[in-house]
Amino acid sequence: MQDTIDPRRALRTLILEDYLFTDDESALTDDMSFLQEGILDSMGILEIILFLEERFQVHVAEDEMVPQNLDSIDNLLGYIQRKKKAA
Amino acid sequence: MCGFAGILGIGAAGSLPPDSELLRKMADTIVHRGPDAAAEYIDGSLGFGHRRLSIIDLETGDQPMVSPDGHVAIVFNGEIFNYIELRQALIKQGVQFRTTSDTEVVLQLYREYGIDFVSSLNGQFAIAIWDRRKQTLHLVRDRIGICPLFYTLDSERFLFGSEIKSLLPALGARPRISIAGLDQLFTFWAPLSPNTIFEGIREVSPGEVVTVADGRVTIARYWDWPLPMGEYSSATESELTEELHDLLVDSTRLRLRSDVPVGAYLSGGLDSSAIASLVLNHTDNRLRTFSLTFDDREFDESGYQSALVDHAQVEHSELRIGRAQILENLEHTVWHTEMPILRTAPVPMGLLSGHAHASDFKVVLTGEGADEVLGGYDLFKEAKVRQFWSRQPRSSVRPLLLKRLYPYLNLPAGKDAAYLKLFFGQGIEAPGKPGFSHLPRWTTTAKAKRFLSDEVLAALGDDPVRSYLDSLSEPVCRTDSFNCAQFIESKTLMSGYLLCSQGDRMLMMNSVEGRFPFLDHRVIEFASTLRPELKMKVLNEKYLLKQAVRRYLPAAIVNRHKQPYRAPDVNMSTGSGDLAARCLSPESVNASGLFDAGRVNRLRNKAVRGRLSTSESQALTGILTTQMVHQQFCQQ
Structure with a gap:
């Protein structure tokens, strides 16, 4: 069941609904920086990590908690892909 | 403390005497600030309305007070703590007094020295002085911003009052929310002085005198928060410790001057414990203390409060707050804060002053200001x-x-x-x-x-x-x-929010006056001469204060980790139906036009699911209370 989830859609819906409070797809581009744009705050970052672990069974190591992995939809998708490949 | 309001006509159009009924109506909106007496004064185009809370000179201190020759009239809200010394100095110069009130001292000081007398005051005050010969009105506010004072101006009248609601009966139309004020509040927690959340309504900034003469308004500053420029005191740490100790003893002793009993708030933290211990060790005041406790352990400090109560053996009572009370009292709280709030912390403070009032206390000391002044x-x-x-x-x-x-x-x-x-x-x-x-x-x-409407964002x-x-x-x-x-911190959060929404307004809503020994300007000026490392040694906050008061306090209080005062967030998941419908429904949100109904609805749904971040929780409280301000003050 988990494999059928479209990660891009799931991540976009989460960010749009729960952090941007809108259904306007144009409010979020996939390369938009969560931190620079103020989309996520302290708890939001933890929630994204929790979401990755629960939804995609991706375990986020400490040295992976860097903006290059977590700071945009594109970065998150690339990170998930790398983790899946390595698994 | 008291409350006052007034009208000064401007130019030919405003030359008629103000209506005494209107003055009474204005003052009556703030009856909570002064339930003990009411009076008006009219001279030409100037009118004062006053509500009195009797604390000093219960018999003869009525206001408005007019000089025997009729040249000067004043209304006054607050306390001049050094009024006895100032009075004695005036008597030595041959000035005769009719009363023993601090109000008459202010009146006579003005007659002797003109408006420059304000620099000699040690206290918390908002004063309106009408100089009949010069046809000039002065509005004066204390250095720190403890006592409030607002004003607005149209082509015919200059209106002023202790609270914004006192201006409403005299305004031609309901006030509008100021977009600039809202922008500042949703950044700094309060509009930056002199702005308020309402268009065209300003406050007299702390440390300033606003003068109205010949239809012109001028502003002069008589005091500002002192800034050391690398020239710190060269005294030793132990000398400075004793100097701070002695200053705090004197500041506390002055703030016990009252003809009614003085109590104290006890949070369980260092600051209020320090004040209580100074009272107990240096005065013969039999101290009565009041505390908040919370059902939620996250916010509760009753363990530390008990430690101090046991140690000092004071007569103590506590008021327990549950989550439901936050929402139940939010609208009433906002009527008194007169601006949106981003945290619910003022609500329990309003309930605590109600508890003090019910215990027959009109005056309480608190530890407010220690964090800002001494680095906490x-x-x-x-x-x-x-x-x-x-x-x-x-x-x-x-x-x-x-x-x-x-x-x-x-x-x-x-x-x-x-x-x-x-x-x-x-x-x-x-x-x-x-x-x-x-x-x-x-x-x-x-x-x-991000929840503001597109129109407001633009x-x-x-x-x-x-x-x-x-x-x-x-x-x-x-x-x-x-x-x-x-x-x-002192210019934004302290004077704009802590002393107003969480301070004066929450105390005076139940006719209780707060007094703040750490905010004596002599303590602030002394603290400005301290090297920063004496305020915070490595990461040990309020280091010098701890040195100064550790002789009186249990080690558990001095060495505890500082816990900021907080209260439970608005709980949207239970019992919020009516309130949410009234304030957050799409119809209500669209009626104010301030927020985007869709985004607010998503936030509300997320809150019902119970997982808001810090900023989202602040946003929800801010939106909810902005809607309340709009409904209470801006809608007909």
């Missing part, structure tokens, strides 16, 4: 750690010091360093700049603006953070970053 806030520590870290930005060890500040942060095991870097690392490349200390807070708060002006930082004077920018952080 975690925000100051946070800035210090971020500066320490910025000297080696790639270090993963240095940010771990932040964990010392926030032990209650539930960080994922093994991920703390990376997490702290991600969040607190913003802006560490510019550690010396003014505002460095406050940027994380302002950035978090400003996220609430009407926003320049970024309030940039405008504020650009407005800081050169000495503020050049002083040590710790002093700069203290200056900013």
Whole structure:
């Protein structure tokens, strides 16, 4: 069941609904920086990590908690892909 | 304390005497500030309405007070703590007094020295003085901003009053929410003085005199928060400890001057414990104390309160607060704060003053101001750690010091360093700049603006953070970053929010006067001569204060980790139906036009699911209370 989830859609819906409070797809581009744009705050970052672990069974190591992995939809998708490949 | 309101006609159109019924109506809106007596005074185009809370000279201190020759009339809200010394000095000069009130001392000081007399006052006050011969009105506010005073102007009249609601009966139309004020509030927690949340209504800024003569309004500053420029006191630490101790003893003793009993709030923290212990050890006042406790252990400090009560053997009572009371009392609280609030902390403070009032207390001492004056806030520590870290930005060890500040942060095991870097690392490349200390807070708060309606977003002006930082004077920018952080904190959060929404307004809503020994201007001026490391030694906050009062207090109080006063958030998941429908429904949100109904609805749904972040929770409280302000003050 988990494999059928479209990660891009799931991540976009989460960010749009729960952090941007809108259904306007144009409010979020996939390369938009969560931190620079103020989309996520302290708890939001933890929630994204929790979401990755629960939804995609991706375990986020400490040295992976860097903006290059977590700071945009594109970065998150690339990170998930790398983790899946390595698994 | 008391409350007053007034009208001054301007020009030919405003030359008629003000209507005494209208003056009475204006003053009656703030009857809670002065339930003991009411009176009006009219002279030409000037009118005062006054409501009195009798605390000093219960028999003859009625107001408005007019000089025997009729040349000067005043209304006054607050206390002049050194009025006995000032009175004696005037008597030596041959001045004769009819009463023993502090109001008459103010009146006579003005007659002797003109408006410059304000520099001699030690106290908390808002004063209106009508100089009949010069046809001039002066509005004076205390140095720190403890007592409120607002005004507005149209082509015919200058209106003023202790609270904004006192102006409403005289306004031609309901006030409108100021977009600039809202922008500032959703950044700094309060509009920047002299702005208020309403268009065209201003406050007399702390430390200023507003003068109205010949239809013109001029503003003069008589005091400002002192800024050391690297010239700190050369006295030894033990000398400074004793000097601070003696100043606090005197400041506390002055603030016990009253013809009614004086109680004290006890939070369980260092500051209120210090004040209580100074009263007990240096005066013969039989102290009665009051505390808040919470059902939620997260906010409750009753363990520390009990430690102090047992140690000092004071007569004590506590008021227990549950989550449901927050929502139940929110609208009534907002009627008194007269501006939106981003946290619910004022609500329990209003309930506590009700408890003090029911116990027959009109005056309480509190520990307010110690954090700002003597260096207590975690925000100051946070800035210090971020500066320490910025000297080696790639270090993963240095940010771990932040964990010392926030032990209650539930960080994922093994991920703390990376997490702290991600969040607190913003802006560490510019550690010396003014505002460095406050940027994380302002950035978090400003996220609430994403819920503003498109129309309001389009009407926003320049970024309030940039405008504020650009407005800081050169000495503020050049002083040590710790002093700069203290200056900013005192000018924004303390006078704009803590002393108003969480202070005066929550006390006076139940006719209780707060007195704040740490905010005696002599204590502030003394503290400005201290080297920053005496305020915060490494990460030990209020170091010198601890040295000064540890002789009186249990070690558990002196050495405890500081817990900021907080209250439970608005709980949207239970029992909020009516309130949410009234304030947050799409119809209601669209009626105010201030927020985007769709985004607010999503936030509300997320709140019902019970997982809001800090900034989202602030946004929800801010939106809810903005809607309440709009409904109470702006709608017919």
